[in-house]
Amino acid sequence: MSAASDIALEGVLTLEKRLRGVGLDWGTGIGHLALACAQSDKVDKVYGFDINQENIECAKVNAVCNGLSHKTQFIAADSYSPLDPKYNNLFSTLKLDFIVSNPPASDLETSDGFDFRRRAETC
Numbered sequence: 001m002s003a004a005s006d007i008a009l010e011g012v013l014t015l016e017k018r019l020r021g022v023g024l025d026w027g028t029g030i031g032h033l034a035l036a037c038a039q040s041d042k043v044d045k046v047y048g049f050d051i052n053q054e055n056i057e058c059a060k061v062n063a064v065c066n067g068l069s070h071k072t073q074f075i076a077a078d079s080y081s082p083l084d085p086k087y088n089n090l091f092s093t094l095k096l097d098f099i100v101s102n103p104p105a106s107d108l109e110t111s112d113g114f115d116f117r118r119r120a121e122t123c
Contacts, residue, residue, distance in 0.1 A: 008102035012036045019043050021097030027051075031059030031074060033100045038063075038071040047090075049077035 012019075012033055020042035025034035028048030038046045048059050056074045063069040075090075076083040082090060 008033060008100070009036055012100055016040050019098055022094065023047070023098040023100065024049065024096050026080070026099055026101040027103040028059055028074060029055050029102070031055075031062045031072070033102060034059065034072055034074070035062060035066055035068055037098075037100060038068045039066075043071065046072050048072060048074040049080065049082070050074070051076065051078050051083075 009032055013036060016036075016039075019037050019040050022044055023034075023037050023046045025031070025037065025046060025048040028034050028050045029052075031048050034046040034048040037043050048056070050056055050059070053076050056076050059072075059074040060069070063072045063074070075087050077087075080091070082088060
């Protein structure tokens with residue numbers, strides 16, 4: 001994990017008492033933030049979105065290995081738009097109680113590094 005991922009994970013663990021209900025890990029990667037949230041007894045379900053299908057498959061394996069597959073669902077998505085049409089209406093009836101994220105840094109050669117974070121703020 002990167003230093004930024006360590007900081008994000010530490011933040012989730014520090015604020016664990018505030019987590020409850022249903023959450024989203026936007027840009028889940030291999031699922032470490034989603035799994036940390038799902039460990040809380042007060043959390044019912046955590047959805048993990050990531051554009052990389054390999055990350056989604058790894059996150060699913062990590063959920064099984066940590067006994068949390070019943071509390072997590074990992075979905076390939078571009079930002080908040082699932083790539084598989086069967087999930088297109090996922091949030092039409094679903095109420096999210098929290099969102100966690102540790103988005104990747106943008107290409108520093110073509111931007112200031114915060115493009116992904118800006119995109120998350122506008123969705």
